[in-house]
Amino acid sequence: MKVNASTYNVHVGEGVFKALEELLASDKYKNSNIYIIADENSVEHCLPILLDEVESLKEAGVLQIESGEENKNLQTCIDIWGALTDGNVDRKAVVINLGGGVIGDMGGFVASTYKRGIDFINIPTTLLSQVDASIGGKLGIDFERLKNHIGVFNNPQGVFAHAGFLSTLSYEELRSGYAEVIKHGIIADADYWKKVKRTDLESVEDWDDIIFRSIEIKNKIVLEDPTEQGARKSLNFGHTIGHAIESSFLGIEGKHLLHGEAIAIGMICEAFVSYKIADLPLNELDDITDYILALYGKQDIDISDEEGFMNYLKNDKKNQAGETRFTLISRVGNYLVDKQVSQDLIFEALNFYKKER
Ligand SMILES: NC(=O)c1ccc[n+]([C@@H]2O[C@H](COP(=O)([O-])OP(=O)(O)OC[C@H]3O[C@@H](n4cnc5c(N)ncnc54)[C@H](O)[C@@H]3O)[C@@H](O)[C@H]2O)c1
Ligand SMILES: [Zn+2]
Known part of the structure; x- marks a missing residue:
């Protein structure tokens, strides 16, 4: 299933990984380096499934950050910008946000500002991020106790929502997204x-x-x-x-x-x-x-x-x-x-x- 969202598509359900594979195989990304931003929970529960399903991600770099709203801040952005810089990541690179709304908001913001903006793709792994945070283009981080205080509007190149990821989410997190x-x-x-x-x-x-x-x-x-x-x-x-x-x-x-x-x-x-x-x-x-x-x-x-x-x-x-x-x-x-x-x-x-x- 696919929803058309202005400049990008949101894929849901059967065929999501195939659609992602197709996007990554397109001319645009043929020679692009791919970096997956994730936290320890999405690395544990979602990354293995993703790598298993999407062949072209086998070589992707993984930037793991610590989970939690308290880490949706400037310091974590500095860490990610730093890792991208150290890796000589160029403007053709593409970032994949694999995680909940924290990863999506912050990963999108980091990508949108690194070298004045590189492409990013959302793979939301919580119910809240699948039905809400990963679409709509609001990106950003918390600043001085103010939620989402610093950020930009920018759209991903695609969103891929796989409901299977929800099976490892706690009931409380699921109910919160609901x-x-x-x-x-x-x-x-x-x-x-x-x-x-x-x-x-x-x-x-x-x-x-x-x-x-x-x-x-x-x-x-x-x-x-x-x-x-x-x-x-x-x-x-x-x-x-x-x-x-x-x-x-x-x-x-x-x-x-x-x-x-x-x-x-x-x-x-x-x-x-x-x-x-x-x-x-x-x-x-x-x-x-x-x-x-x-x-x-x-x-x-x-x-x-x-x-x-x-x-x-x-x-x-x-x-x-x-x-x-x-x-x-x-x-x-x-x-x-x-x-x-x-x-x-x-x-x-x-x-x-x-x-x-
Ligand atoms: N941009 C927007 O329009 C928008 C809209 C709503 C919310 N948000 C933002 O989204 C954030 C909240 O998103 P959230 O609820 O997804 O929180 P979150 O990203 O903190 O994820 C919740 C917890 O679930 C873990 N997790 C993620 N996927 C998992 C999986 N498949 N299995 C097991 N654990 C998993 C995470 O590591 C984390 O511990 C807030 O920062 C909020 O400001 C943004
Ligand atoms: Zn809300």
Whole structure:
């Protein structure tokens, strides 16, 4: 299966490795050196499969970095730029990002800036990176505690999503990525939302179909609005309150929340706001709330420090001129962007989450 994304294709499911082999065999890369950027987990679980499947990668160099968001920083970029420089890597070379969103964001950024830009290809190996991070062209690193603060927009030459890689991912990581799948259904496609709800995460048979549909949805939105003036803001559903929750948990020792776990809470709260001011029917709010709580359980969120929480919300990169704007839904499958929401309503929504079941 293939999705056309402006200048490149996203391949999913059967034939991904053959398509990759074809791209690498094209005239463009005939004499190119290939460097695979990966972390210790994708080296252990994914690299052997990739090398087994794609003959032309046997000679590729492997640059292994340490996994984790805390390494998505300038120092790791310096290490990779340094290794490329030491290896006399020229502008014809191509970088393959084999890993989750950390590898994709940072590997793409490093490639886009090395010698003013060399080609890169994404082989996302987490659900989150397959359905979200590897497409859309946002690349970058964290800087001085600010997430994705330094970066560029640039597209890969191709994305190759192999669902088989998901088998070694922990359930928590899988469920975290699934929050973006849930979001895609809620903002863009009521039928897909039904399928998403029916799927048992512990025994998924058709990952390819899910990954493909999610990529189709994200890709369509990104093509419509690459620089996030309108439609692309729909992808922020659940992320305004979700990011604030994610940030608020960072300060609490031993209480780490994965991105999708925070977004799950954000989606319930923002569905509640949608019910209050965007005419979302009560039964749809209940449906969203029930489903998400059943899948993710209930987190004990502390919102006693209202001002502190509002600061997290206002610090969001998406804000302009200090104003927080929300993406809401008027129905499952229908979004509204740039909605103003009062502080009172934000806390009513957080309290709704706290009180539900
Ligand atoms: N560019 C974008 O549009 C965009 C969108 C969403 C998220 N992101 C970024 O993506 C990052 C999060 O991505 P992520 O959730 O993939 O995190 P990640 O890259 O940290 O991967 C999560 C963990 O899974 C491990 N792993 C990767 N593949 C594996 C496999 N097949 N089997 C076993 N373990 C495996 C990794 O080593 C890591 O420990 C964040 O930095 C976020 O900012 C970017
Ligand atoms: Zn997200």
